[in-house]
Amino acid sequence: MDIVELFSPVVIAVLGSCVLFLFLRWQNLRGPPCIQGWVPWIGAGFEFGKAPLEFIEKARLKYGPIFTIFAMGKRMTFVTEEEGIDVFLKSKHVDFELAVQNPVYQTAWIPKNVFLALHEKLYVLMKGKMGTFSMHQFTGQLTEEFHEQLEALGTHGTMDLNNFVRHLFYPATVNTLFKKGLFFTNERKIKEFYQHFKTYDEGFEYGSQLPEWLLRNWSKSKRWFLALFEKNIEEIKADKSIEGHSGTLLQAVLDIVELETFQHSPNYVLLLLWASLANASPIAFWTLAFVLSHPDIHKTVLEGISSVFGTAGKYKIKVSEDDLKKLPLIKWCVLEAIRLRAPGVITRKVVKPVKILSHTVPSGDLLMVSPFWLHRNPKYFPEPDSFKPERWKEANLDKNAFLDCFMAFGGGKFQCPGRWFALLEIQICIILVLYTYDCSLLDPLPKQSCLHLVGVPQPEGKCRIEYKQRT
Template identity: 75%
Template sequence: MELISSVAITILGSIALFLLLKWKNLHRPPCIKGWIPWIGAAFEFGKAPLEFIEKARIKYGPVFTVFAMGNRLTFVTEEEGINVFLKSPKLNFELAVQNTVYRTASIPKNVFFTLHEKLNIVVKGKIGTVNLYQFPGQVTEELHEQLKNLGTHGTTDLNELIRHLLYPVTVNMLFRKGFFPTNRTKVKEFHQHFRAYDESFEYGSQMPGCLLRDWSKSKKWLLTLFERNIPDIKTYKSTKDNSMTLFQAVMDTVEKETHERHCSSYGLMLLWASLSNAVPVAFWTLAFILSHPSIHKAIMEGLASVFGTAGKDKIKVSEDELNKLLLVKWCVLETIRLRAPGVITRKVIKPIKILNYVIPPGDLLMLSPFWLHRNPKYFPEPELFKPERWKEANLEKYSFLDSFMAFGSGKFQCPGRWFALLEIQICIILLLYKYDCTLLDPLPKQSSLHLVGVPQPEGRCRIEYRQRM
């Protein structure tokens, strides 16, 4: 009898455990596992992540999990879970990105954890809202220098044009004047390596470098560039006000903690952060403006009212002028809404509940600005380019529209967002003031290849420009 009782208890216990596990799994989001151990759905997912997620949303609803490369990626593609994502102490930002930071910039995890919050404060202090007034004049001067290279007229790919304007402007301002090369061969080499690094950044954040030989080569080239130039950047002094550049301020903090060992790695990370999204946003903004004649006309009328109609004058763009040309800022923000990153991420450190699902510890929780910005509840006619919707935002107090998440939110919101917006605004203003611009190709589709950062255009988009007389 005792044997029978023991067997019965064991069976009942097993059944109870099975039911418990089944109950727990029923309360987890649906999971797309793939059929290859550890790799999971990585191949199918990696081919076109945005398309993959769109199909998954239709099939499984707004919350679902993708198992890929040993990771559980749980996506939240609608408003459900926003407050949890932004405010829950059960989620962690640093743990979510530590592997990415190590693989893409060779910053060890312990160094990253030690410095992340300190450097976030440094960046906010240098290029945040308090000091923003210092930059319009500098950005304008740098852009005027680059615009000289365009000549009086020409035809080129719009994305290439924007790269040739913003790469040197951003690098010279944030690192040191003259850091960006002027020799044509070296400029081409910089473009080649940064583009290779940027385009495969997402793959490099997940895969061993030995599987990405070209990407690893470009990463090494960029790190070596910084290693060679760190001494000159360190001793550089502005001829105007003797102030430190952003990277000099970053290096000060890094040196105190690591004795200079990781300055080049942080240089690479700052370079990527400052260029990878600003360039495609400027491209898409100009492309949207030129493909909407009424908006283009309204902007040109605004420019004429502020600066006059001649295009040859070397105008100065101040904070006051920017405030008079709000339509340009609205266009930039509306572009970012439509071309937002696919995901921003946090790591689950304790079980959290979203809708009827329990997300387990260890999952990477992925909030999707891309789909959130297409929610008609917050953005009526979400697929239309409507800059006027930004009238409702309190931009004077540096506040965006509700549910606008392109820069993240809260403590880890992008610290350089207002500088990037300013730089893009001035780039658009000077280009449209100085040149008559015409798109020669239809507005391209956005690429669905990446989840991190602003989507690139799929295919070429040529522009014809002619200096205004």
């Protein structure tokens, strides 16, 4: 064998590597700027994970509105302004189900084949059960549930506003959507539920991406909920406690799930629990915090409530859909709080390359549109960092149309099916709290936490409320 024959495989390998390297470089030149880091697989993961919103803000200033971050073996391409929204919402080359399937498995142990078989059926069900024409079915029970929880708070007190809202929302939502009486009444069990849900919710984003053995407390809370629901699943399915009962949302969900699998019913209960509590409760917190920290808005809201329901605190009022229509400012306040505290990202998976401006986003990327920054675009939202509920006068809310570039509930085929229920329960909660109590904040309005991209951001630090029953 001569020297040429000996080295020809090596030469071919080297040349092949060079060609591949140059091809990848050329492909990357066509794609958005990429922040890769230096550690294999982890990439920019450590720095990105410390404070994702701050990391993205710096990336926007340096690279522009479209850029890619490589972290934990994934390429995430962020679109932080309006460019690319049409691609995100309408292109057949981006896929919602493939983007969320793995996080669903990580956080609720629902296998890919089960999730893909059931997702669209369950979405259609929930869209119907929680559509605008179905909201009248929930108003009476939600009002009763919130009254019951307000009575438990007593005539006066001081507590953290976030805990105050959770005390109202968790039992009211669970008893309405899942099963009346499913939520604990034992004080020790209630505290245990709150602690486990707080741990599960705060770790949800990490749990959706990282190996479970790195998140011991989060894993423990997930298992606690799965065990709780497995124990109660038959009782939930058999519940007929509500007068004129036509089945709760959860019962309807389980009917469809069990056509495919009995094994994963508790897993879907857990997923629905997180979806129903994780965002609505913090938005109710932010709405109350914004209203109470703006005295002029607070005064106008109270005047509106008194004009509809009479002397505040005097009666155990019932709230109807007609009553809500007479109080548009409260809905504007909720939507403005959602605008200012929207999720950092909503996600699709690129299945075929798509072009956004001059960039080609390759297949395999997670395409991340950012409601958080879209809602801060002064072109669509003048004075974007200010709480200005009156801007929602311009929206055609009677026809359920939001302002342009408002993306908090996602969009396209799989827009959030629970958005109308969430808006309803938040409005009812705000009305009953302000009707029942004279409320004031004892701390300044807190900043939002920059630790998470998924879901509504939590407050950074405490925000105490003092409440006294109106007489």
